[in-house]
Amino acid sequence: MARKKSPAGGKKKKEEFVPRIVVFACNWCSYAGADSAGVNRIQYSPHFRVIRTMCSGRVHPGFVLRAFEMGADGVLVSGCHIGDCHYIFGNERAVENYEKMKALVRTLGLEEGRIGLEWVSAAEGPRWGQVIDEFVERVRRLGPSPVGR
């Protein structure tokens, strides 16, 4: 993956930083939302890897830090809108977890913009594309994560 800019005068045009992004999506809403984006042929950034969890509440801060440890430049957690979680309060847990994550990421010296929490329903295919595009762009502007060796 391109992490460095190519030397000036290289034959290729200046290589752009392509962030590595992990997206945790809950099975019932956000993952289905991603499917719906595909079915609707929404054009959006391909620069993310999605990991399906049963619920956004399953995403422990440990998962997010593990992704950073393994070289992610940004991590997004996505679940059902508040009130719609299929396990009733799972996404409220996700909010609590997100607060801890924010604190940890800040103390580690990473930018807060490298993590995100979003709600995307199964019907919101276009919104999924938009959320991903915005997040990828935000992380691209932040540049590579300082955690890499």
Place this chain on the structure above:
Amino acid sequence: MESVIQSIRSSRAYSCLECGKCTASCPIARFNGAFSPRRVVAEAIERGGGEHLLADELLWECLTCGICELRCPTDVHFGALVRSLRAAAVERGFAGHPSHGGVLQSLMRMMTSPTLKQDRMWWVTEDLEVESRGEILYFVGCLPYFDDLFAPDLNLRSTDIARSTVQLLNAAGIKPVVDSNERCCGHDLLWTGDVENFRRLAEHNVAAIRETGATVVVTACAECAKTLRDVYPEWVGPLGFEVKHLSSLIVEHASSFRFKENTGKVTFQDPCRLSRHMGEVAAPRQAMGLVPGLELVEMLHSGVNAVCCGTSAWTNCGQTSRSIQAERLQEAGSTGAATLVTACPKCQIHFRCALSDGRADAENNMNIQDLSVLLASCL
């Protein structure tokens, strides 16, 4: 790194008499009949630490608390044996069960990154006097991260320990260095077999401390103290600075303190690292003795005989840990003390956690306080 065969030799495992005293005194074996240090020693010798032993889940149950070593008639260093068996196990792809989704292990490993610029000084309030260079350095450890992770659920601000420590040092006329470039000491990586990342942290910290010009490093964490003082020299050679637990430093500067009266009744949890590993039993008691009126009542098991807080290195916390904690809290409660004082931030977290899950009844639902916080409250 030592091979398993070498560590069987250096830990004196071969001298085992199979007397079983280790298993009889082990807090894990007390609640989990499947675990037996005696059997681990016997199998290590018999099979030279082969796959069978390294793949055994029970290898991760040991608290490395050191009680068994204390009881062993032939001086087998079980902790050292477990440490190297775990390192060999990790090399072959085995691992224990990290608590809290592995978040602490990830933090520790991320801190090995040389390009990281942590924002870890936010606990330094305006009333505290700290420096960036000087003689005496306060090694904070992971306290800021513990706040981020545990403050919401346990209603516990671990950085109070850091603020109290600086207040105490300031009261003794010391303006300690607090280094924003500090990393986790690596204790928990070492004891869970991730020796490569431990080495990185050790090298980083020693270089960072040297850069501040400090000749004395003081820490309020028993595990940081043990790791910096006793383990770092084995890995990176002579340090060029002295390492002390806060309690020893307070005792040395006893004449500079004028503590206010406190007529409370407290009991003390000796952290394994401070008591059995480092032999520091007297200093925390002498430090509390400086507070006029404070009454210390000892638990049945205290000093080098103290029982571990039930979890170690953020690994394999479960039913056995809870049973150990519940029993220990009961022991503390039965002294009649209102406060259980600890000298290790993690003992405090684990005990608070045990109290928070509703298993504690009124009689052992006691206040848990770090030594530094107790002392600073009497300044």
